[in-house]
Amino acid sequence: MEQKQTVNKMGTEPVKRLLLTMGVPMMLSMAVQALYNIVDSYFVSCMPDTDKIQNMGDYAVNALTLSFPIQMLMVAIGVGLGVGINAILSKSLGEGNREKAGKISGNAVFIGICMYILFLIFGFFGIDIYLKSQTSNPVVLELGKEYLQICTFASFGIAMYMIYEKLLQATGRTGCATIAQITGAVTNMVLDPVMIFGYFGCPRLGIQGAAYATVIGQIVSFLMDMIFHYKFNKKDFDHKLSYLRPEGKVLKEIFQVGVPAIFMQALMSFMTYGVNIIFGAVSLAAVTAYGVYYKIQQFVFFAAFGMNNAMIPIIGFNYGMQDRKRVKDGIKYGMLYTLIIMLIGAVGLQLFAVQISGFFSISAHTQILCIRAIRIITLGFLFVGANIAYQGIFQALGYGVSSLIVSLLRLLVVTLPLAWVFTKFSDPEKIIWAAFPIAEGVAFVMAVFIMKIISKQKINQMKTKSVKIITQIQEPAIQ
Template sequence: MGLPMIVSMMLQAFYNIVDSYFVSKMADTAAVSGVGEYGVNALTLAFPVQMLMIAVGVGTGVGINSLLSRSLGEGKREKASKIAGNAIFLGLCTYAVFLLACICLVPAYLRSQTADPVITQMGTEYLKICTILSFGAILSMIYEKLLQAAGRTIPATIAQLAGALTNIILDPIMIFGLWGCPQLGIAGAAYATVIGQVVTLVLSLLFHHTHNKDMDASLRYIKPDRAVIGEIYKIGFPAILMQALMSFMTYGVNIILGLIGSSAVTAYGVYYKIQQFVFFAAFGLNNAIIPIVAFNFGMKDKRRVNDGIKYGMLYTLIIMLAGAVLLQVFGRPLMSVFTLSDNTMNLCITAIRVITLGYLFAGANIAFQGIFQAFGSGVRSLLVSMIRLIVVVFPVAFWFTAFQNAEHVVWWAFPIAEACALVVAVLFMRMAAKELHLTEESAMH
């Protein structure tokens, strides 16, 4: 189950990295020099909103995934059908909220991070397209979770792959105006992204109706059921908050790094999109840990619950270690594909050298969060996330901005935060093992 989910999550990371790559290659105009770096900066400032959409979709999906897997494990087909129908209803409601928020708040949101009119204009143009047409992104995540919860990970991955390839093909065509297409610049990157997301949605919807025979896909189940929605959000709401913390962290870090300079903001944006390949691989495995542990927990099979915990943690740490080594070795070649100033490039490399030192801590935290979610303990997962993303990072990073060499030391805030969160996660795991009467092996691993 894990490998297709890992591929799926890494393909999601591809959307933003491909946009940033082609945007960085945009040519200067008579009025503006360094258009490519301005564009990357605009994407960096817009990124927290895109992450927030992912947070709501994925967080709701976590509740769906855990609850649906447990219901299927208990053989409750009718309840599973209601969960699937209400999941689709919640996806439609989520899109409506983001549509209204976009119309009202996008310009003010961007002005809160920068006073540069060029960056604000480019960011507004990109973000409005991505949010107004975000139904593809949000609903495709819902259908993906319905497929994953039932063990249909290959179809979910095929849908993600098709969308990512569509985005990759359309990006240069629409940004640079190739093959008769108008030259749309940064707006072209946005249109390519949303078209790719719609392709993923169409295929995911098709696969759901043709492959998910464990539940009834009838439209009558889309009717909202207060009890089912309550159960989904009992698990999913803390997960939404947990995922939203990533968006809030990026927004807050953008503001803090802005105290150092715009080059630091751009460097963080480029680094963050590169690191997503590693972190999204770990999150993909996390998405496999949740249904496997939840399914066997529903069947009261303690041995398989313990195995899910043990090997889920082990494989997550292997992924993070491999990612850290690869970024340490190939960080400069990876960053060199973007058209950036020398100062921004050097800051990107510094960020890689420092932040990757905390990847093993981060991997353990991600695995623990999935384990807690599988047990229905979303609050513990949320607390670990708050510590690693907000509680430690903000004050430490802000403190480092007062240093004379702030642009080099500020990156240490991230591994410090991961180490602090791991201490708390281990304590929570020991408490959970006692409460759920698991073996000592679960607490130790």
């Protein structure tokens, strides 16, 4: 049994290639995820006017923008805990500890159930308070409530889907996770126009249709990931009902890495919530433009996060094996690939800003603001790429707090105060966007400083495995 653990591809395949074979599927799946967010917003922006409400598309997109921080927070909790699960599970596999890996898997499922209960409670008691803290517009409040109620009441799909996805990623089975994510995203995109506009006999549900399409897609991904997990991950660890029983020691390890990761992921939600309030003092169009830009930006960011998700188990696994060379290779090539992704994304958005923003059915003024946001914010994309890569490196090595510090700088500590200051300028709609690239630059400087300390304290103290040892590990697999 121990030998099977040793020959896991994360400890034997060349890291440069491994990052691509594991990362590209995750990048593609996350790109599809971002695409369905864009498609979702597009169809919502096309909602027809009524006798009482003109520019319904702008109101609907605004409602989605105000609702989005809660969806992001739900994802943040799942992804953050998933990072903890991923990091300690891949490390346990690297150590050859099959029993502990099984307990981590079982406790992860228990955590997913608890997450759904938390989201459901918010759906019953928190939606009105949350929305009214951002706007007093009755149309936006009504649309936002309709959307969020459905998303929270049926949130078991997203809660469990994220848990099973991380369990698959931790064992290197990113292809399975990709299939599940793409299937769910395609389901969402197909159902969006059908349920929003009432095609093929379906009643016209408007913004509720967008919510139903979203949760159905999440449930599809969850069911597929669950099937893949119980079918394939049994090769690496056992699935026992007793492992579902919460175990304090295992939960503590997950939370030690996962809780800082939750805060790190949640910071994006808090930032968007804060931006909605700050930009709302400038104009309704600025909030809507930011919401549209954010969906566009995700297409690039999600690809970078896909590479980040490949880096974490690879670096964590080899850190567990105490293989300095493979850890360094994971850091080196993971950073390189992430920067390439962000550079391509920045150039593409700069070149096609007008065409991309014109895809949405929004007012001319909102489109101008969206183009301006793209032109200015993408100037900091290389800093973004480096920061995302560093955060993944810190998490994989167990430095969750260091990752949190970088996130605090790039998402809250610099961004929101600076954005607020810019609203005091004579023409804030032109300059508020500069807060984002400036914050990323500040965070990058801090990340480089932290990385130097970690390299000295941890990475340089590890041994480099000899070629002879690796050959001995690989031979049983060849036979």
